[in-house]
Amino acid sequence: MIFNFGSINIDYFYSVPRLPEKGETLAAEEFAMGLGGKGANMSVAVARAGTQICHVGAVGEDGRWTKETLRKDGVDVEFVKVLDKPTGHAVINRDKDGENTIILFPGANEQQDEDVLAEALLQAKQGDFFLMQNETNLGTHAAHLARDYGLTVAYVAAPFDAEAVQTVLPYADILILNEVEMAQLQKANGQSASELSVDLVVVTKGSKGCSVFGKESGDFHLPAHPIEAVDTTGAGDTFAGYFLACLDRGFDPRKSAEIANMAAAIMATRKGTADAIPYASEVVGL
Ligand code: RIB
Numbered sequence: 334m335i336f337n338f339g340s341i342n343i344d345y346f347y348s349v350p351r352l353p354e355k356g357e358t359l360a361a362e363e364f365a366m367g368l369g370g371k372g373a374n375m376s377v378a379v380a381r382a383g384t385q386i387c388h389v390g391a392v393g394e395d396g397r398w399t400k401e402t403l404r405k406d407g408v409d410v411e412f413v414k415v416l417d418k419p420t421g422h423a424v425i426n427r428d429k430d431g432e433n434t435i436i437l438f439p440g441a442n443e444q445q446d447e448d449v450l451a452e453a454l455l456q457a458k459q460g461d462f463f464l465m466q467n468e469t470n471l472g473t474h475a476a477h478l479a480r481d482y483g484l485t486v487a488y489v490a491a492p493f494d495a496e497a498v499q500t501v502l503p504y505a506d507i508l509i510l511n512e513v514e515m516a517q518l519q520k521a522n523g524q525s526a527s528e529l530s531v532d533l534v535v536v537t538k539g540s541k542g543c544s545v546f547g548k549e550s551g552d553f554h555l556p557a558h559p560i561e562a563v564d565t566t567g568a569g570d571t572f573a574g575y576f577l578a579c580l581d582r583g584f585d586p587r588k589s590a591e592i593a594n595m596a597a598a599i600m601a602t603r604k605g606t607a608d609a610i611p612y613a614s615e616v617v618g619l
Contacts (some may be wrong), residue, residue: 334385334461335581336453336484339372340442340468341390341399341413344606346566349426361426367422368402369606370442371466371491374567377465377607378574378596379464380407382619384537388413389453390469391441392443396420400477402607413451416441421468421549431601437492443470450475454482462487462581464573469495476504489573490514494601495521507533508572512541517604527552533586537572539565550586559597567606572597576617592618 348363348364368377372390379386387409393416394400421440427433450471452482454463463479465472466489479486485506493514499522502508508531510518515526515536526534527546534546542557575596579589597615603609613619 334346335379335464335577336387336389336457336461337372337376337379338389338441338445338469338471338480339375339464339466340370340421340440341368341373341388341389341392341396342370342401342422342423342437343396343399344369344425346425346427346605347537348401352426352428352432354584359379359512365605366394367605367608368399368544369567370421371468371570372490373403374570374607375464375466375574375577375608376403376408376487378571378610379407379578381594381610382575382578382592382616383613384578386407386440387453387456389412389445389450390414391418391446393415393418393420393441396441398411406607414446414449416444420445425566426602427564427566431564433564433566435566437468439468442468445469445475446473448539450478454478455483457482459483461485462577463568464577465489467492467494472497473500473504476480480504485510487573487577490518493517493568502529502531505531507531507535507577509535509576510536511569512536524609535590537569537597543572543590545586545590547586550592551585555590555594558595558603560598562601564609565601567609568597568601571600571610574610579619587619588618592616
């Protein structure tokens, strides 16, 4: 079972001929709206990978539908609270090569309550995982608490914030980040991925695949699947959700990374975030 302390956003997608320049007004060619947020995307990925997931988070009245969408996908939403605050949202510009820029409004994601988190974790059992990222308040507290409850803490260090990462890292057993974030972390603390005192570090590298540094599993690299990417938004979240779901199902880090690598590749061939995450039946090896 995985407990995911995570953001929930309403994603507004604008397909643009190219990413806008400073001071430029640019007409979008397409618009779409859907469930997103790094936390919610990971919960959907875990659920679609066939693993039990309990999401701990917060939305506003305007985002009740996001909670319902998560529930319909098989995510336990008992600890997703509806607050008197606007739901977090993201404005996503997506260009013809599938690259993006994202502006985040955190909203209710930054109003998480310590008591709700503690109540959720009371349900955890030996061997459960705790998943988190950097789009909510209480990050360090949450990682500390989850460790105290005996959960294996998996930390997705995005959006990257050097200070947040360094305060959460002492409580993390698994660290997942992309190569830009890894370079930023190394710049901040002087340590390479293999030098970090975290049991398992996964560095995702887009079209170059991913590298895994494991104290027990050893280090290895997997190449990316050759694909025509149309939208890379949420591919990292898909990787993280699938990777953790596979570990929770008892797969070793290599097999888990292989499956996650494929799920993320499929995701990048589709437009959207949570809606575009593949189901286990589409992913070879599951
Ligand atoms: O990683 C993609 C996600 O980042 C989007 O769904 C958006 O909401 C932002 O949180």
